[in-house]
Amino acid sequence: MDIVTTSPLWGQATNPWNPIYEVGGSSGGGAGCVAVKGCPITIGTDIGGSVRIPAAWNGLYTLKPTNFRVS
16 A cells, blocks of 8 residues: 555646645545645545545645444
8 A cells, every 4th residue: 555646547646736745645636636726625535544644745624534334
C-alpha cells in the first residue's frame, strides 16, 4: 500500500498549491479537485486513512465515516 495517488495513464497526482508535493492517499484526486474548487464534495471510505491523509495534504477538512457494523 502506498499513500499517493498514481494512475498508470496520467501518472502521479500533484498538490494544486505546490506541484512538487503529492495529493496523498487513494482519494487524493478528489481532494485536489475540492482544493481548487473544481467540485464541492467527494466521497471515500477512510479504512486506511484514504480520506484523512489527502485532506491534510491539501489543506482541507474531512468528516470520517463511522464504523457501522450490522450484527
